[in-house]
Amino acid sequence: MQDPTFEPVNSTPPRTLTVVGALVAAALIASYLWAYAITNALVAADVITRWAPGHDPRPMRMCIGFVTMMTIFTLIAAIAQWLSRKQLRRIDEMEQTDE
Numbered sequence: 651m652q653d654p655t656f657e658p659v660n661s662t663p664p665r666t667l668t669v670v671g672a673l674v675a676a677a678l679i680a681s682y683l684w685a686y687a688i689t690n691a692l693v694a695a696d697v698i699t700r701w702a703p704g705h706d707p708r709p710m711r712m713c714i715g716f717v718t719m720m721t722i723f724t725l726i727a728a729i730a731q732w733l734s735r736k737q738l739r740r741i742d743e744m745e746q747t748d749e
Contacts, residue, residue, distance in 0.1 A: 673723050681715030 685708045692698045701707060 674720070677716050677719040677723065680719060681712045684715050685709070685712035 689698070689708055689711070693700055
């Protein structure tokens with residue numbers, strides 16, 4: 651018979667550089683897919699016309715997509731941090747009023 655007590659796993663939270671690296675990788679992959687794969691599929695399906703030689707818009711689209719996604723990730727992180735600080739301040743105020 652199994653022991654009914656629960657023993658939590660002693661795990662450490664992910665390191666900041668690991669999380670940032672994963673977000674950068676996700677932004678690079680998504681911007682590459684948006685700039686190259688989708689554009690190539692649209693050209694192959696004759697939805698958009700092929701660009702003139704020497705005027706490939708895909709690298710600029712990839713850069714714009716990457717910067718946009720990293721900006722969005724940064725804004726989400728800043729909002730989450732602001733909300734966390736706000737909640738911690740409220741908890742500290744509740745603790746001080748109890749004393």
